[in-house]
Amino acid sequence: MGLTSETTVYVMAALAAVCVALLVWLWPRLAEPGLRQVLGRLAAIGVTQVTIVAAFACAVNSSYQFFGSWNELVGNVDTAPVGVTGAADANGDGTMYGISSVKGSLIQSAGNEQLSRVSGLPTGPAAQNGRVESVRVIGRRTGVVDPAFVYLPPQYFQKAYYRQRFPVIVALSGYPGSIFNLAQYLRVSQTAGELQKSGRMQPTIMVMIRPTVAPPRDTECVDVPGGPQTETFLAKDLPQALKSVYRVGHDASAWGVMGYSSGGSCALQLTMRNPRVYTVAAALSPDYKVKDDPTTGNLFGSDPGRVSRVNGHDLMWRLKHLPAPQVSVLVANSKHGERGYAQTVAFVKAVKAPMRVVSILPDNGSHNFPTWVREMPAALKWMNQQLTFPQDVVPRNHQKKGPVTTAHPQPGRSTVRAAGTGPATTAGPRK
Numbered sequence: 001m002g003l004t005s006e007t008t009v010y011v012m013a014a015l016a017a018v019c020v021a022l023l024v025w026l027w028p029r030l031a032e033p034g035l036r037q038v039l040g041r042l043a044a045i046g047v048t049q050v051t052i053v054a055a056f057a058c059a060v061n062s063s064y065q066f067f068g069s070w071n072e073l074v075g076n077v078d079t080a081p082v083g084v085t086g087a088a089d090a091n092g093d094g095t096m097y098g099i100s101s102v103k104g105s106l107i108q109s110a111g112n113e114q115l116s117r118v119s120g121l122p123t124g125p126a127a128q129n130g131r132v133e134s135v136r137v138i139g140r141r142t143g144v145v146d147p148a149f150v151y152l153p154p155q156y157f158q159k160a161y162y163r164q165r166f167p168v169i170v171a172l173s174g175y176p177g178s179i180f181n182l183a184q185y186l187r188v189s190q191t192a193g194e195l196q197k198s199g200r201m202q203p204t205i206m207v208m209i210r211p212t213v214a215p216p217r218d219t220e221c222v223d224v225p226g227g228p229q230t231e232t233f234l235a236k237d238l239p240q241a242l243k244s245v246y247r248v249g250h251d252a253s254a255w256g257v258m259g260y261s262s263g264g265s266c267a268l269q270l271t272m273r274n275p276r277v278y279t280v281a282a283a284l285s286p287d288y289k290v291k292d293d294p295t296t297g298n299l300f301g302s303d304p305g306r307v308s309r310v311n312g313h314d315l316m317w318r319l320k321h322l323p324a325p326q327v328s329v330l331v332a333n334s335k336h337g338e339r340g341y342a343q344t345v346a347f348v349k350a351v352k353a354p355m356r357v358v359s360i361l362p363d364n365g366s367h368n369f370p371t372w373v374r375e376m377p378a379a380l381k382w383m384n385q386q387l388t389f390p391q392d393v394v395p396r397n398h399q400k401k402g403p404v405t406t407a408h409p410q411p412g413r414s415t416v417r418a419a420g421t422g423p424a425t426t427a428g429p430r431k
Contacts (some may be wrong), residue, residue, distance in 0.1 A: 107245040165392050172260070183208055211262070218262065225300070235274040257281050260384060
């Protein structure tokens, strides 16, 4: 009986109902004076309250997938280091379609329990509608094992594109979010599919993954001294794993990362700190500084290097004291209804060349999925315009050749607010 299964929710709800009924039935007996009766009343109330809260928590977790299993709930996750090498599926002519089933691959097939509950995913022939795969990503350096959904556009399966590598956008959930939230509530693959089908977005692979690699701890995409190496996993292990199995671009000009809430903060951190891995970021309702709190614990250690690590994850400090990276970022925050508007405006003003920034600043919106869903189409279209496709071409017979950077015309244009401007501007393709 899985933590997120409907059976668990029904069982907990029934148990809570039974406890309430027993409390009502036994209360007259427990109402008599005496120490035993007083202790009985306290125990009955306590057990009833616990079962009601547990049933409610199971129902919420089943809907939002904060924790995917009992092991995750208690912090017992698979983080054992593994010695692996990349492998790829073949389709007769050497093209790589889908995930590898070869033992030792950095991408392994995963169960479809969560994926089967997501509405609006593509069905039918993959060459016509695309496909979403449920996988586990294995970190070669960090030993992290993290679930992910991978959306492959229809062109990925078409003969006309079989030698081409595709741009990638990595979508990160907030804390304590999950890949289910990205697929069901943020509608990452559904939105990308609709934009690509209508010609407003070039064929792009979407990877939905959570930055919470050591649940229930919130590591904020930081390499914790002596602890989880989240930044290394997302900046090194994840790209390496994807490149070993899928036909994705091998140059940073084909890689972008986006996220909401703390996932948006992570997207900015990854791009500004690793500009040779990700050149484009979109952050919906982000923070601009990583700080310790009860969910994170001590992220930066206590040795003399702590101050340097703290500053390194303060984006405003980086903009003031370090050379600006050659990346493009989009930030989004609502003027009324969110707390980060002033910080977002300050960040936009602080950006300097060669870094570029645009913004989405609606008048009203809250820190929730309805707001982020509204911002998603413009954010995806803008990100896509910055990425090259095809980034390079897969050599025939897998012979090693130099990359071919042929940038096709970018379909569609998104309207966003550019840094330092009042009216809405149209962001063109990245040069």
